[in-house]
Amino acid sequence: MPHPDPIVASVELGGTKCVCLLGSGPDAIADRRRIPTGAPEATLAAIESVLDEWQEGPRRFAALGIAAFGPVDLDPGSPTWGHVAATPKPGWRGVDLAGRLRRRFAVPTGFDTDVDGAALAEGRWGAARGLADFAYVTVGTGIGVGLVARGRPVGGFSHAEAGHIRIARAPGDDWPGSCPFHGDCVEGLASGPAIAARIGRPAAEAAADDPVWPLVAHALAQLFHSLALVAAPRLILAGGGVMDSQPQLFPMVREALRRSLAEYVALPAGDYVVPPGLGALAGPCGGFALALDALDAQSSGVS
Numbered sequence: 001m002p003h004p005d006p007i008v009a010s011v012e013l014g015g016t017k018c019v020c021l022l023g024s025g026p027d028a029i030a031d032r033r034r035i036p037t038g039a040p041e042a043t044l045a046a047i048e049s050v051l052d053e054w055q056e057g058p059r060r061f062a063a064l065g066i067a068a069f070g071p072v073d074l075d076p077g078s079p080t081w082g083h084v085a086a087t088p089k090p091g092w093r094g095v096d097l098a099g100r101l102r103r104r105f106a107v108p109t110g111f112d113t114d115v116d117g118a119a120l121a122e123g124r125w126g127a128a129r130g131l132a133d134f135a136y137v138t139v140g141t142g143i144g145v146g147l148v149a150r151g152r153p154v155g156g157f158s159h160a161e162a163g164h165i166r167i168a169r170a171p172g173d174d175w176p177g178s179c180p181f182h183g184d185c186v187e188g189l190a191s192g193p194a195i196a197a198r199i200g201r202p203a204a205e206a207a208a209d210d211p212v213w214p215l216v217a218h219a220l221a222q223l224f225h226s227l228a229l230v231a232a233p234r235l236i237l238a239g240g241g242v243m244d245s246q247p248q249l250f251p252m253v254r255e256a257l258r259r260s261l262a263e264y265v266a267l268p269a270g271d272y273v274v275p276p277g278l279g280a281l282a283g284p285c286g287g288f289a290l291a292l293d294a295l296d297a298q299s300s301g302v303s
Contacts, residue, residue, distance in 0.1 A: 006295060009054060009061035010287025011047055012114055013068040013097065015089060015141035018043060019284040020050045022061060024292075026125050026278055026285050030059055040095045051105060063108040063298075065290030066098050067117030067283065070144065074112060074159055082111055085158075088180050108298045110290030114138070116153040117286020118276070119146030122237055124289050127277030135233040136276065137163075138283070139220065140240035143187040147231055154231065163187040167222035170215050190219040192242050208248045214256075216242070217249055221256030224273060228261065234268055239276040239283070250275070 005024035012019045018037055023029040031054065035046045054061060071085040082098030098111035119136035122128040136146040143163030147154040154160055164185045178197040179188030188194055195203035199212050206212055224236055243249060254273055276282040
């Protein structure tokens with residue numbers, strides 16, 4: 001008989017909420033918990049309480065995957081591996097996130113950004129199955145990019161932070177942007193909070209024909225233009241609250257990208273920018289993918 005898939009735990013730590021899952025994949029979720037992202041100590045204590053309950057129950061998890069908002073330190077040789085870096089989220093800078101949970105539960109632990117985790121989940125179970133090179137972009141509280149090349153997330157001295165690149169602005173648009181670090185980077189122009197700051201009300205309240213959406217589509221198309229020319233991913237998956245709630249953005253972004261590239265490169269056939277195959281589960285299942293990768297690394301003797 002084939003061995004059943006191992007039970008693992010996933011923690012997706014987002015800007016507004018944390019989602020904890022127990023199971024082995026998107027089609028095998030045994031339990032799911034949602035925790036508001038507040039002050040670090042209270043949030044981490046609540047996550048630990050959920051994981052404690054699972055680990056003391058009949059379905060103990062064999063590995064843990066943590067997919068967190070960035071920036072974070074992913075260098076395994078760094079004394080601050082697993083810590084949150086220069087986030088604008090109050091109180092979280094310098095917090096030891098992954099190290100704390102790894103010490104507490106003493107199981108193989110995978111740690112990466114939420115977008116890298118979501119990208120790996122899409123490659124394992126979602127719309128990017130069979131692709132070695134693709135990108136997952138989330139457009140919500142922030143804008144993040146998980147860029148996968150040859151089956152692994154792209155990184156060097158740090159992980160990618162493509163949501164903060166500067167772009168060519170839409171003609172006539174001189175709104176300064178809302179990013180506290182860069183003003184009018186992509187996140188400062190097209191994230192949910194940026195849209196709300198620009199129009200003076202929550203982005204969800206903007207109608208599908210609101211004049212803000214062509215500006216958002218332009219900013220996102222500029223990001224995708226850069227991804228296409230720098231990394232040549234075979235597919236771009238665009239998720240997150242803004243994309244999920246505003247499906248009219250997809251054709252707008254595709255057309256703006258087509259105009260921006262100006263036929264300089266030939267994109268793969270079919271729609272190049274598409275929703276994630278796992279939908280809203282892409283992010284939460286990122287922790288599953290990271291946990292399973294950590295378990296595979298342990299069994300193969302890879303540190």
